[in-house]
Amino acid sequence: MTTPCWEANADLVVVGTGVAGLTAALRARELGLDVLVVTKEAADGGNTRWAQGGVAVVLGDIEADSVARHVDDTLVAGVGLCDEVATSRIIGAGPAAVDRLRTLGAEFDRDGDRLARTREGGHTAFRVVHAGGDATGAEVERALLAASRDDRVPMLEHHTAVDTLRTPAGEVAGLLVLDADGVPGILVAPAVLLATGGLGQLYQATSNPAVATADGVAIALRSGAPVADLEFVQFHPTVLYTGSGARGRCPLVTEAVRGEGAVLVDARGDRVMAGVHPQEDLAPRDVVSAAITRRMAALGDDHVYLDATHLSPAEFRRRFPTVLAACLRVGVDPSEAPIPVAPAAHFSCGGVVSTVDGRTAVPGLYAAGEVARTGLHGANRLASNSLLEGLVVGARAAESVAADLALGLPPERRLAACQPVPVLPVADRDTLQRVMSRYAAIGRDAEGLAVVGSVLDVSAVDRPLETRARVEDAALTLTARAVIAAAAAREESRGCHVRDDFPGTARSWARSLTVRLTPSGQPMIAEPAMAKGAA
Template identity: 40%
Template sequence: MKITSDFLIIGSGIAGLSFALRVAEQGTVAIVTKREIYETSTNYAQGGIATVFSEDDSFEAHAEDTMVAGAFLSHRDIVDLVVESGPKAIQDLINFGTDFTKNSDGEYDLTREGGHSHRRILHASDITGREIERALAAAVAKHPNITVYEYYCAVDLITEAKVKHRRVPDNRCLGAYVLDSKNKEVITFGAQVTVLATGGAGKVYLYTSNPDIASGDGVAMAYRAGAAVANMEFMQFHPTTLFHPHAKSFLISEAVRGEGAILKRADGTAFMEKYHKLKDLAPRDIVARAIDNEMKTNGDDCVFLDITHKGADYIQQRFPNIYETLMKYGVDMSKEPIPVVPAAHYLCGGVKVDNHGQTEIRNLFAIGEVSCTGLHGANRLASNSLLEGAVFGERAADKAIEVVSKETFDYPSVEPWDYGSATNSDEEVVVKHNWDEIRMSMWNYVGIVRSDKRLIRALRRIQMIQEEIADYYWDFYVTTDLLELRNLATIAELIIRCALKRKESRGLHYTIDYPQTDDIHCKHDTILRKTF
């Protein structure tokens, strides 16, 4: 079976849906999404989206905050581009029906988060991502040129080199093989332009704030196809996820600290003052390392986030979703501090792209968390992620429309998926065991604090697991679990290899072997390409 369209989008978060709505006026669009259209990292984003909306703020201030948070590894031209494109991108979201929270004066309520010098975060209560996802998905559902394929999991990209079984001088993407998870059939999706909008890779770690879908599919597929990936060593750990035996890494938004919450030890002592001048509003990498150090130094399982001084009425009004969720776990944030620990949250690296989201493979774009645009550098500034997704969704769409209108597409014959001699597996336990081992190894050896010895140990184990996965992959029919496992193993390898190449500590990458930042000899970007 083959499905063709002008534009194929893999993923359905803010970046993918923004792209879809813009290109749908110029051609047919197929959106492939691994679960329901709403099951995205965007949907789980609580805090908000950053942009310059106040007369007291400026593009220069937002750009400078981004550079500082990114440990000056961010590309200044990209930072300026995204920051200056922000207000229009936000207005487009509003035009699509996003209902951001307003204050009593009817103005948009701007909050502040860690690393920001001004209040510039627009939010929809404490469910900002859910509101953006709702508005965009509703607009997509109404558009006659857009077809959404739910429970379809991408297997691999189809490139001209893959079809011709040889290297080609100007390799281009022709679409993707995609697993129809319900019917257990691999389908060929052909398209003039293919867009990776698959989100991040938090599930490569044992503890993460990410939804289960965040298995690094887009980065792994692009790497296997020959595209460059960059800065994979920079995995952001969100400082504050709920520590509770029955909670599945529930995120406590940075906006809670933005509104005055204080991090404390078990004895009630505040500790962030000794780590950074911004104290509890320091950038995430610093706060996460501070918490990690406090837990290790004092032998505690967690630290505590205290906002009780703001009063019950304020807390319930400002953070209704967080308040209600915590109450289900027996934690009343208006009366007691919240037990929190860091967890893997956001991948600052990804598929290397230009300022329109184009990868090194022709007609293949990557937007959102799957991409490495140069915006985030060594550490993402809070609430810049949704902003990047919206801005690059539009920029990539404009370039993709230009590509489709200018190029004449002569597609080589694409063979259907070859099942070979594969059979149904009766050893699913192997998949689960390898999944658990990858995540445990990454957490123990490639986490918030690293060393070359730990990284090398992790790489050896990941390579052994990859050999097992390769045998399993070709012997049995593919399933979503197997595809995710294969991709997670690739992501783990890429993170480790990039971490080994960076001989300094900067931003989210901290190694005890090179504890200082090296501005003279450091690599600006850590780039990897697959050798064929």
């Protein structure tokens, strides 16, 4: 089939049903926009539901904490690459965003007459609010989905976003999609918001669900938008070890377990983080993941242990029911024995270069959530800042769309013409994941990154994107090439990016690397990134 056989119209198409996408859709609806949400799974199939720890936010009811202190913790975790203006604006808007979420019905755990707090790695205060013990993401998603249904936000479930439709001037004019049967169609709209989540499926083991295939990064690149900080892929230090060769989504053991006093030990019972960092087991995630990786290499092991046996069975069950259920499924009782854990791909600190209001360099294209690079995370995300960012930037992006549409004429709707599905390079997913995990995970060097590039060049074959699997594999192929381009160019170790051949952190590299596509569709380094803090 060479032309789409169906069409729909909207003011704004939102791609994704995570916290950023649903927040944006609800705010756009409030502003009177005709909004349509697209998701390749069911509405509850995104990554938000798997977020355990909580929302990092300063609500003003704890005298020892402040927004400025939260900003400082974020800047320290980001190792010199956070945009301080953007960070301050997003964190400063956190209390109002959480209040809005609570008015939609989200219920957080309480400690007497105020919300309960926990502390996670990199935080110098107890400021992470949570729900259901360790099921915050599920509660956030529940509240947003319920509000979306109540407000009758239309959703196209089981529809895969393929590419933006663009005018001759490069403005976005809609979205090409495939329905559940692989039939193409066009969604004609002057604004498309990418809220597609992350890229965890680049790797063999990840905390991300199967939908996290870097779709938004690939769509943005092909639309002409730059991406930045892609080399900074955060590996969560404590993902449940389920056996040698684990693949796909592995259960997360929230950082909040360490916030409640659990410690990492190796197979001999020795502390992993003792003497490594002043905050020891509550050091930033990049520090902990790297320390675990070094210890495993030194001992020839493929996992370590998280000892939470100081918590009584009742305490662990009350505070961490999700973690407990996952542990029991693999035969581990955390109150009696340490939990086997290992690092796994978790969060992309980089993404589509965008402002804190969701705007990208391409007119009509917006981004929010993990797919976006606002400057909040820098070289390493501070724990539980992600739900906060999705709530804040999702709402602001919808407001940007409304303002932009009010100020100017949208692209001519008929310019979103029928067109064939694109034909793009597609590599074998299993091969891609194996070489990315071997050569582009926590420890990297020039030789290994070159191996990844060579393998992708040999294995990639041009194919029409006629199925969801083809769309996903094309996105993974392009994004893997962009990640290794940035990782090869950054000749230092900083945050999540660890180069074995350049172990030091260099002041000259305290800048973001921007990636664009060449006319032939190859990722290339193209500095500088968008002006920091721009609105």
